[in-house]
Every structure is written in structure tokens, then in C-alpha cells.
Amino acid sequence: MEAVISRKRAAIIGSGSIGIDLMYKAMRSPHLDLKMVVGRSQASEGLSRARDLGIATSAEGIDFLAHHASGIDIVFDATSAQSHRINDQFFRKANLMAIDMTPAKIGAICVPSINLDSIVAERNVNLVTCGGQASIPLAYAIAQAFDTLEYIEVASTIASDSAGMATRENINQYILTTEQALRQFSGTGKSKAVLNINPAKPGINMQTTVFAKGRYHSLEKVKASVREMVVRVQRYVPGYEVVLEPVESKGYLTVSVTVRGSGDYLPAYAGNLDIINCAAIAVAEFNAVSWERTAA
Incomplete structure (x- = not known):
């Protein structure tokens, strides 16, 4: 009998090039279930591609996430350092794990090849640059x-x-x-x-x-x-x-x-964009696998 993998429910905020590439990587992961992609423009290519793939989308940004927080576990923030500082106030209240793709410097710094084990319990993980x-x-x-x-x-x-x-x-x-x-x-x-x-x-x-x-x-x-x-x-x-x-x-x-x-x-x-996206997926998958082991 095959083991059932319980995937972590993920969302991406930021529908630019990084967000689009991250979307495809997250969809390919056996440990992640990409539930939504949010941005600021309904006409953006990122939201258009997500809709075509059957993923929930919104141009209402953090406000949309605030109304759907119960349906996600992990948020990839691919906005900007200034926006992440604002967004994280909501992530903290909703107790969502935030993987910060910006140089905001407010979370635990992670380079997966070095300290992946030490950030498993962190709520906000910063990927430096x-x-x-x-x-x-x-x-x-x-x-x-x-x-x-x-x-x-x-x-x-x-x-x-x-x-x-x-x-x-x-x-x-x-x-x-x-x-x-x-x-x-x-x-x-x-x-x-x-x-x-x-x-x-x-x-x-x-x-x-x-x-x-x-x-x-x-x-x-x-x-x-x-x-x-x-x-x-x-x-x-x-x-x-x-x-x-x-x-x-x-x-x-x-x-x-x-x-x-x-x-x-x-x-x-x-x-330069691929390496930080790969690092983000590595962090999310490690968190998901650790969670699965704890649940088991």
C-alpha cells in the first residue's frame, strides 16, 4: 500500500516573472498544493496563466489572502522589501509561514545548502538575495x-x-x-x-x-x-x-x-531569479516533509 503524502497548501503573492516561474515549480512539487496566486493587476500574465491552469487568482493582493487564510499554510512573497514588511503583519496574525523572496531582513535568514535544518520551526524565512x-x-x-x-x-x-x-x-x-x-x-x-x-x-x-x-x-x-x-x-x-x-x-x-x-x-x-525560486521551493518542501513526519 502506497503512503499518502499530505501536501502543504501554498499561495503566491506577486504575479510578475518570479511569481510565474515559482508557480510552475510549486505545481511540480509532490509536497505542495498551490491553491492561489494573487497580484495587483487582473490583466497580468501571471494571473492569466494561473487561471488557465485552474488556480484561484485575485488582483486584490493581501486583502484577498486575508479572506482566504484558512485555506493555506505557506505563502511565497514575491513582491518587494517594502511590501513584505506590510504583508508580514497579516501573515503573523494569520499564523502563516512566509517565505520571503525580498531583501526585507525581518525573518530567519536561510541558505538551504547550509542551514535548512535550523529553520523548520520558523514562521518567516528570508532568502537573502x-x-x-x-x-x-x-x-x-x-x-x-x-x-x-x-x-x-x-x-x-x-x-x-x-x-x-x-x-x-x-x-x-x-x-x-x-x-x-x-x-x-x-x-x-x-x-x-x-x-x-x-x-x-x-x-x-x-x-x-x-x-x-x-x-x-x-x-x-x-x-x-x-x-x-x-x-x-x-x-x-x-x-x-x-x-x-x-x-x-x-x-x-x-x-x-x-x-x-x-x-x-x-x-x-x-x-539569478531561478536560484532564489529553487531555494524557496527547497524551504517549503523541507517544511512540508518535516510536518508529514511529525504528523505520522
Whole structure:
């Protein structure tokens, strides 16, 4: 007799490109039951696609969720940092788990390859930024192999077409959030984050480079730590690949990865959007599986 999987009921707020791609990923998950997609425009492509798939939709945003909170367990918030701070007041009252796709910094910070186990009981989970999801695993792996880590710098380059209005409006918050999370996960006292938006046509794949300064005894140990971490990230982000293994130059260790998306809706070069969506699904599925085990 096959075991029955009790799926968590999910909703997405935000019907832009990220929300559309997230919708397809959530629908494919055996642990999630996507109940509704809400936005601000009835004519948006996201709501149109959701309606065609038989998913409940609304252009009333958080007001619609407020009237249907009893029918959902998890909310993916793909709006903006400012909107999430407002939305979370309702999520808290309704006791809904919120997976924050914005750099709002009000929830427990999660990078699935590092601390997924520790956030299972959290009500609000923050996914840092796309650059953070790409770079923090590397920074953490480097820190594990270093004796002391003095400084971490991260430079992410993304295609202009994959940087929507929310990304552009949130750049300052993006930098602050990424830098804070880098310090938290690597233990360094100093960090810097840079975001480059490249207008090249066709769009380029996301690329993230980490520069680290500190003391270590074995470059091979650093390389092994990075390789192990890359495998862990690839379990939920298949397009995450090293393009430059750790090398030392002028006192800095450098490592670089590229992120290619799965193409569920977004173009494959939009790895910056894909990686944060993949992280969101990983968090939601872990929560659902943990809930199933507890219920059993």
C-alpha cells in the first residue's frame, strides 16, 4: 500500500516573472498544493496563466489572502522589501509561514545548502538575495577551510532583462542584506557586495565571483570544501556550476560560479531569479516533509 503524502497548501503573492516561474515549480512539487496566486493587476500574465491552469487568482493582493487564510499554510512573497514588511503583519496574525523572496531582513535568514535544518520551526524565512544564494555557500565553504577569514567580497553579474523593477528598486537593500548575510555565515568581520547589471544581448548567464582574504594551510582543502558545497547546492539548483576553482592571486583567494536557470518560465540565462525560486521551493518542501513526519 502506497503512503499518502499530505501536501502543504501554498499561495503566491506577486504575479510578475518570479511569481510565474515559482508557480510552475510549486505545481511540480509532490509536497505542495498551490491553491492561489494573487497580484495587483487582473490583466497580468501571471494571473492569466494561473487561471488557465485552474488556480484561484485575485488582483486584490493581501486583502484577498486575508479572506482566504484558512485555506493555506505557506505563502511565497514575491513582491518587494517594502511590501513584505506590510504583508508580514497579516501573515503573523494569520499564523502563516512566509517565505520571503525580498531583501526585507525581518525573518530567519536561510541558505538551504547550509542551514535548512535550523529553520523548520520558523514562521518567516528570508532568502537573502539572488547574489546571496549564489555566493554565501561559497563563502561558508571557504570559511570552513580557512584558519582565519578577514574579508569577503562578492561580485554578481546578471542580465539586464532578468533585473525587473523590484530588483532595481531594492538595490541598496540588496547590498546591505547580502553583506550582512555574508558576515553571518562566514564569520568574517568585513564584507562587500557588488551587483552588475549587464545589458548585453542575448542575455548572459548569472555569474558570481567570491574574493576572500585570510590565512589557510592547504589550497586543496579549500578546493575540496568548495566542491562539496557545490554538490549540496546542485541538489536543488541543478544549473549551479563552478567556472573558476579556487585560485590565489595577490593575497586573495578567488572562486567563481555561474547559475543557469531550469527554464520553467524564465529564460535559462536568468539564473539569478531561478536560484532564489529553487531555494524557496527547497524551504517549503523541507517544511512540508518535516510536518508529514511529525504528523505520522
